[in-house]
Amino acid sequence: MAHNLLKGKKGIIFGALDEKSIAWRTALRCVEEGAEIVLTNAPIALRMGEINKLAETCKAPVIPADVTNMDDLANLFNKSMEHFGGKIDFVLHSVAMGMNIRKGRSYTDLDYDFNHKTFDISAMSLHRVLQTAYKLDALNEWASVIALSYIAAQRVFPDYGEMADAKALLESIARSFGYHYGTAKKVRVNTISQSPVKTTAGGGVKGFDGFMTYADAMSPLGNATADECANYAVAMFSDLTKMVTMQNLFHDGGFSFTGVSKPVIDQMEK
Numbered sequence: 001m002a003h004n005l006l007k008g009k010k011g012i013i014f015g016a017l018d019e020k021s022i023a024w025r026t027a028l029r030c031v032e033e034g035a036e037i038v039l040t041n042a043p044i045a046l047r048m049g050e051i052n053k054l055a056e057t058c059k060a061p062v063i064p065a066d067v068t069n070m071d072d073l074a075n076l077f078n079k080s081m082e083h084f085g086g087k088i089d090f091v092l093h094s095v096a097m098g099m100n101i102r103k104g105r106s107y108t109d110l111d112y113d114f115n116h117k118t119f120d121i122s123a124m125s126l127h128r129v130l131q132t133a134y135k136l137d138a139l140n141e142w143a144s145v146i147a148l149s150y151i152a153a154q155r156v157f158p159d160y161g162e163m164a165d166a167k168a169l170l171e172s173i174a175r176s177f178g179y180h181y182g183t184a185k186k187v188r189v190n191t192i193s194q195s196p197v198k199t200t201a202g203g204g205v206k207g208f209d210g211f212m213t214y215a216d217a218m219s220p221l222g223n224a225t226a227d228e229c230a231n232y233a234v235a236m237f238s239d240l241t242k243m244v245t246m247q248n249l250f251h252d253g254g255f256s257f258t259g260v261s262k263p264v265i266d267q268m269e270k
């Protein structure tokens, strides 16, 4: 059900790869709530062509940008402001790539070229996006920027590998830039720490299905879905959450604060 929570707002959505993507689900919800959006992804991801379906439904232009390329990012923000005829009210950073995980390398056997790339795509890119917007003065006052994180930033999940370190850096950048953007322009920056969801990025982690079942059993409300994450992002982009900034917001059905649950104990006693 739509509530016009984003009526008149304009946003950029990074990271819609296919219909399972958290960014894809969020793009649909933002438009349902009255927003106008620009979609962006890496040129190589755009070649799959899937995003054109979403662009048609959302009546949104697609502007390519590799998040590790500053020229691409400047072009994206400039073209988006041209398209909207003004500044931007929200940004979703829904981008990650674990290079070592992809190449099957464990945390104790990292390739550091891959490791650099992982940090650049998955964490530094948030700084790159924010710094580009800041220098171009591309965001309206009270604009809201959200990046997606995972609880491996705080607690150990062995197969999440180097991505745990990337998420810790991502959350730190949200806090640090959130301070500077808040004081300068009243722009807010937060991360949403989401339950596991079977997407291209999520499904790449070893033992993902078993882990998803475990997380569901550990969470008093069960795992949060991508559509539920989209709803939370809409709330965070809306004016109803204006004073929330520099936070890592758990959206995980209670997983993060549960020591153990009855279903998990029952399973252990079998």
Ligand SMILES: NC(=O)c1ccc[n+]([C@@H]2O[C@H](COP(=O)([O-])OP(=O)(O)OC[C@H]3O[C@@H](n4cnc5c(N)ncnc54)[C@H](O)[C@@H]3O)[C@@H](O)[C@H]2O)c1
Binding pocket: 014, 015, 016, 017, 018, 020, 021, 022, 023, 041, 042, 045, 065, 066, 067, 068, 093, 094, 095, 096, 097, 121, 148, 149, 150, 193, 194, 195, 196, 197, 198, 199, 200, 201, 202, 203
């Ligand atoms: N799926 C999960 O279980 C889960 C849980 C918590 C957090 N997250 C986070 O949610 C975000 C979105 O992931 P998803 O699960 O929707 O998977 P996804 O694979 O659908 O999305 C990842 C996106 O990152 C994009 N990307 C990769 N390299 C890029 C680059 N150089 N430039 C621009 N874009 C690039 C991909 O093209 C893709 O669209 C990620 O930050 C992920 O870590 C996912």
